[in-house]
Amino acid sequence: MKKIPLLLIVLFCNCSLLFAQNFVSVKKPGRLSKEMSKADISSGVTKLQIEGVLNSEDLSYLSSLSSLETLDLTKVYFTQENSRHPFAQTKIYLSGFPSLLNLLLPEYQNDFCIEITNQALPKLAYLKMPSNASLITTYPTGRCYFQKLELTGEVIKTWDEDEKETQMIADTLIIPELKSLSCSAARYILPLKIISQKENKRILNRWSDSFSTSLLEHIDSISVGAFWKSEIETITIPSNIKVIPNLCFYECKKLKEINLGQIEEIGQLAFAETALEKITIPASITEIGDRAFNNSQIKQIVFQGQNAPQLYYINQYNKKDYNYDATHLYYNGGGADLSYWKSSDIFIPKGSRSNFSIGIWKEIALKEEGEQSEYNLTVEKAGTLANLLTDNIKSTATSLILTGFLYDTDLKCFEECTHLRLLDLSRTFISISPETLKDQQAERQFLANYLSFIADAAKQQSKDQYNQGNSNLVKHIGEQMEAMTLKELATTLSSEKVEVDSRCWIPSNAFYKLNNLQELRLPLQLASVPGIWNKSVKTIVLPPSLKNIQRYAFSGCESLQTINIPSTVNYIGEGAFKDCKSLKSLDLSNTSVENIFSETFKGTDALYEIRFPATLKSMRSVFSQSDLINKKERVKLYFKTREIPQYFVVDSKIELHIPKGSRAGWQKSNYTKHIIEE
Structure with missing residues (x-):
């Protein structure tokens, strides 16, 4: 024998108890009050079940029953005033019902509409809504609230009198089956809990902070x-x-x-x-x-x-x-x-x-x-890092702190440390390797050979043009001298060796493939920052004696959030902070930078504050027009200079902060209303 879900048994028993008495049948519209009298049902009735045909006169009588708490209209048809056709009435107006708590609407076979007017059904807690019914409310908030809302079908549409959907808020929504939630208007019903009768499932739809977490023990999903x-x-x-x-x-x-x-x-x-x-x-x-x-x-x-x-x-x-x-x-x-x-x-x-x-x-x-995932290694001889990085370190290291001497080629070893999040090179000295020197010498020799070939070809072409009468003597001599100059340059390049740079340096793109890197600490003796170009790094620690930030040094560092620029910096190249999408502020006020070049801050979506030094003389295109359009609020630029920098163009999305008493030096600005004297 198939088991009947306990939930359905409880619901059935509740409904049976509600309507075990006070039943009335109305065969002709407008006769409800008389039929109730015949059935010996007083106007003080609290529970009432009706079967038959009703009109607006009957509804008016029902709404005046001040003690009525439960009304079952599931087997009722509404009709117009003088019509006996049960399907003629497509809109039912509900007003009054001062004590009504539970309302079960008719289960028509055609579409119809229920309008609940303002101040009507003030105590209504339970509403059973059939699938072919729609709801209109003239409530000022456009919302109806119920303790329980029950749907008896798969489709329900709700709207207000302006043809906008009415929100129906319910503590509990009872539905025939889970697929009923896929109907188009279900999105306008805001239940806290959902009960699906067919699947016997309880769903938490919306949490209320008034709930106890023990509620979850009785929830299925x-x-x-x-x-x-x-x-x-x-x-x-x-x-x-x-x-x-x-x-x-x-x-x-x-x-x-x-x-x-x-x-x-x-x-x-x-x-x-x-x-x-x-x-x-x-x-x-x-x-x-x-x-x-x-x-x-x-x-x-x-x-x-x-x-x-x-x-x-x-x-x-x-x-x-x-x-x-x-x-x-x-x-x-x-x-x-x-x-x-x-x-x-x-x-x-x-x-x-x-x-x-x-x-x-x-x-x-x-x-x-x-x-172990954190390692502190000492490299006594440049070029030996690969020997120290065992397979175990490569597969487990999340933090590497190095001390000693490295070649630029040693930096490639870090690419095998796929889980590396912290790389500390502050106590290292990185120099150019013999392998890199050899490659540079080979590149120079290739360039020398190429220039020599071009010189010989140009010399021969000039000679042929002159012999064929297609060039005069003056032009021929000039071309021959240019070819000789190019030949001498090729000879010089071929004979000279690449000089070894004794300074600490890092090649561009050295950290590009470190996909998990979060923090990078650069060598203390590094004088110039090359292209870091790492998308994941959040913090970069620069050496305190840094002089130069090269072109596009931090370009594409999309996750960079923290970077302190040392006071020793005197040059920042073009596009240095381009596409640093997570950088929120930047302080250059203590540097001695004189020029800010184009694209320096292009694509810095989150950057809303920059402080510039007193040495600043010129500034080109701090932000592109598209950058400023995407800014949600004004960018604050703080200046120490008493005059507007050369080439600087102000926009309405920029708020200028200038030294007190220097407004006269900023009169060239087109947006003086956004100038604030500090």
Whole structure:
């Protein structure tokens, strides 16, 4: 024998108790009061079930029953005043009903509309709404609130009198089956809890901070965004819940602790914008959605399972997609981003590294329980770093602190340290290697040979043109002398050897492939910063005696947030901070920089404050026009100069802060109303 769900039995019993008495049948519209008298039902009735045909006169009588608390109209048809056709009335007006708590509407076979006027049904708590009914309200807020709202079909549409949808807010929404939620107007119903009768499921649709967390023990699943912007601080997910859906705890700014119980899946953006600093991922979890912890305070993620979960994102077809670019931690096509994994300490169980060395997990810095991941190495002789970096260090190192001497070629060894997050070179001296010198000499010889070939060809062509009468003597002599000059330059390049630079230096692009790098500390004796060009690094520590920041030095450092410019810097090249999208402020006030070149700050989306030095003389195109258009507020520029720098063009999106009493020197500015004297 098939079991009947307990929930359905309870609902059936409740309805039976409600309507066990006070039944009246009305065969002709307008006769309700008379039929009630015949049935010996007084005007003080509290529970009433009606069957038959009613009109507006009958409704008016019902609305005047001041004691009526429960009204069942499921077997009623409404008609116009003088019509006997039950389907003639398509709009039913409800007003009055001062004590009505429970209302069950007719189950018509055609569409009809219910209008609840302002001040009507002030105590209504339970509404049973059939699938073919629509709701209009003249409530000032455009909302109807119910303790329980029950739908009896798959389709429901709601709107207000201006043809805008009416929000129906309910503590509990009762539906025939889960697929009823897919109807077009279900999005206008805002229930806290959902009960599906066919599947016997209870769903938490929207969390209220007035709830007790023990409520979750009686819930089967959680809806998308259920806890969005909740004030909840700590929560334990009971074992009966298996999925944390998309956006579940999104923007829960106070959420600091969560126990995931036996969760099997974490959805997209599930814990984004929260205060979580640490989270333990149970062994039961098999899938984690894109940006699950994006922009949270997460610093530590601990995996309890021996196997790596799958990482996915929802594509444009609303389906899970596991296709990604493991090198840069970006999904192909969808633009989904998993780079936030780089900024957290991620711990895995002892002996599980081989299980995590698959797919995208090979590119993420992982720490095995009890495993060393921080190393302090001394390099006594340049060119020997490769001998010190064992296979174990390469696979486990998240932090490397080096002391000693390096060649520029040694820096390539770091590319094999795929989990490296901190690289400290401050106590190293990096010089040019014999291999690099040999390559430079070969490049010089190639250039010399090329110039010599061009000189010989030009000389011969000039001679042929002159002999054929196509060139005069003066032109011929000039071309021959140019060819001789080019030949002499080729001879000089070929005979001279590349001079060894005794200064500490780093080649451009040396750190480009360190995809997990978070902090980089440059050598103390470094005088000039080359192109760093690393997308993941957040902090760069510059040497205190730095002189020169080369062209495009930090270009493309999209994650860079912290960098202090030493007072010794006197030159910043073109495009130096281009596309530093995470940099919020920059202080150059103590430097001796004289010129700011074009594209220096192009693409710095988050940069809203820059302080310039007193030595500044010229400044070209601080921001492009497109950069300024995308700025949500004015950029604050602080100057120490008493006159506007040469070539500087002010925009309405720029707020100038200048020395007190120097306004006269800034009169060339087109937007003087945004000038503030300090």
